[in-house]
Amino acid sequence: MSDPKEARDPDVSAIAALDEPTRRRLYDHVVRQPAPVSRDEAATALGLARQTAAFHLDRLADQSLLDVVYERRTGRTGPGAGRPAKLYQRSAKQIAVSLPDRRYELAGRLLAQAIEESTATGTPVQQALHRTAEELGTQLGEPQGADLAGLLEQYGYEPRREQAGAIALHNCPFHALARDHTPTVCTMNLHLLRGILHGLGERDYQARLSPTPGHCCVRLEPPT
Structure with a gap:
């Protein structure tokens, strides 16, 4: 890879x-x-x-x-x-660079899809957002040859393995949105990462909310 x-x-x-x-x-x-x-x-x-x-x-x-x-x-x-x-x-190609890495377009797409689904079906927006985020995460993790650390790096999470076996995510790709709309964006992120783990068939980690200053609100920890 x-x-x-x-x-x-x-x-x-x-x-x-x-x-x-x-x-x-x-x-x-x-x-x-x-x-x-x-x-x-x-x-x-x-x-x-x-x-x-x-x-x-x-x-x-x-x-x-x-x-x-x-x-x-x-x-x-x-x-x-x-x-x-x-x-x-x-050029028809769109080019964007942000440091640290941010993925606001990804968040916008997920939120728009959730609103559209809610309007069409009557499903609560938050429920639709969790479903679409987890579905996308699963799709991201499914390509053959993908690995967890590489995928997390690719999407800007800056993963760092800790001595206790957990993976801390040192960057939030949705930082500004998460700061202003914490419950909505952090739970969306949680379901996105759960989907990535599911798509990879990863059983050594579980995604859990663990807000820490200067880090992503989600940590990947060994199952308990």
């Missing part, structure tokens, strides 16, 4: 790529345009050498910050129409 930290490196590299001033100017220019931009157009607009513009545009494309498309600008088709121009446009 690949290192889950490596799985997040592309996002970090993509954000770092924008730290170069010329590259950032090119990115900002391209994403503001209503249509894809050619190398020549970008170079002219920003007063750059074509070779410089091409180099940075390709770097942005390599980092999935821009998408590359090919179009014939002449309007001609068939033999003699020439090669399609290489054009750049805003």
